[in-house]
Amino acid sequence: MSGNLQFNKIMAAGLTAALVIVVARVGVDALYHTEPPAKPGYAVEVAEAEAGGGAAAVELDPDWGTVLPTADLAAGEKVFGKCVSCHNVDPANANMTGPGLWGVVGRATAGHAGFAYSDGMKAHAAEAPTWTYDQLYHFLGNPAKWVKGTKMGFAGIKKPEERIALIAYLHSKGSTGYPIPAPDPSRQPGAAPAAGAAPAQPAEAAAAPAVSSAPAKAVPAVTGSPAPAQAAAAEAPAAAQ
Numbered sequence: 001m002s003g004n005l006q007f008n009k010i011m012a013a014g015l016t017a018a019l020v021i022v023v024a025r026v027g028v029d030a031l032y033h034t035e036p037p038a039k040p041g042y043a044v045e046v047a048e049a050e051a052g053g054g055a056a057a058v059e060l061d062p063d064w065g066t067v068l069p070t071a072d073l074a075a076g077e078k079v080f081g082k083c084v085s086c087h088n089v090d091p092a093n094a095n096m097t098g099p100g101l102w103g104v105v106g107r108a109t110a111g112h113a114g115f116a117y118s119d120g121m122k123a124h125a126a127e128a129p130t131w132t133y134d135q136l137y138h139f140l141g142n143p144a145k146w147v148k149g150t151k152m153g154f155a156g157i158k159k160p161e162e163r164i165a166l167i168a169y170l171h172s173k174g175s176t177g178y179p180i181p182a183p184d185p186s187r188q189p190g191a192a193p194a195a196g197a198a199p200a201q202p203a204e205a206a207a208a209p210a211v212s213s214a215p216a217k218a219v220p221a222v223t224g225s226p227a228p229a230q231a232a233a234a235e236a237p238a239a240a241q
């Protein structure tokens with residue numbers, strides 16, 4: 001009986017050792033044998049994860065206290081030409097396909113009387129109750145991405161300088177009572193992004209590679225330190241049963 005147990009122990013030790021060798025070999029192959037990219041994403045994903053953590057990869061929101069006072073209102077009016085088929089910005093503030101935009105900067109999100117907002121815009125209002133400069137900047141850059149389910153059928157204004165001029169123009173139309181903040185050094189080029197300064201989307205993007213690069217991380221762990229190899233071996237008998 002005890003001899004049998006002894007035999008089992010020896011067998012288990014032998015199997016465990018064999019398993020560790022196999023796992024280690026697979027790990028070493030994965031590390032050094034990179035030409036046939038069975039999963040070409042590995043190298044790119046690691047690079048992305050590194051880039052995501054770097055300050056250079058994070059696009060800062062504009063420093064409104066600096067850019068608004070010097071913004072080109074005439075250029076903003078020209079950009080607004082892309083909006084006039086659906087919006088007006090007159091004091092009468094009539095709704096068209098889209099809500100009247102007189103005084104929209106600093107106005108309540110989905111807050112213009114008499115306009116039937118989409119459910120997506122109403123849900124957005126619960127999270128972002130005011131059209132702040134930052135909210136307008138992100139929404140107008142890519143409406144459908146920033147406000148999921150919006151019925152504003154507009155692709156967005158990609159160029160940051162055009163969006164800034166447009167927002168300055170909107171501010172001049174019924175929103176001059178909404179204050180321009182003081183200049184914020186943490187938003188100026190070269191500043192280390194303050195906690196919370198990064199917009200939501202880049203944070204998500206930075207998190208994604210961490211999840212998908214899990215196999216890449218597991219490989220160095222197996223070869224790097226004995227502890228994970230033991231853990232892997234400990235799992236194996238359970239799997240074999």
Ligand code: HEC
Pocket residue numbers: 079080082083084085086087097098099101104108109110111112116117118119120121131136140149150151152153154157166
């Ligand atoms: C094709 C029509 C269309 C165009 C073009 C368009 N919009 Fe809109 N816009 C809408 C609609 C419709 C809504 C309501 C969205 C909702 O309820 O989801 C809206 C909503 C908005 C809101 C939110 C207003 C509020 O009261 O909450 C802002 C701000 C806005 N648009 C600005 C602009 C600007 C600036 C432009 C031009 C760069 C523009 N839109 C171009 C149709 C349009």
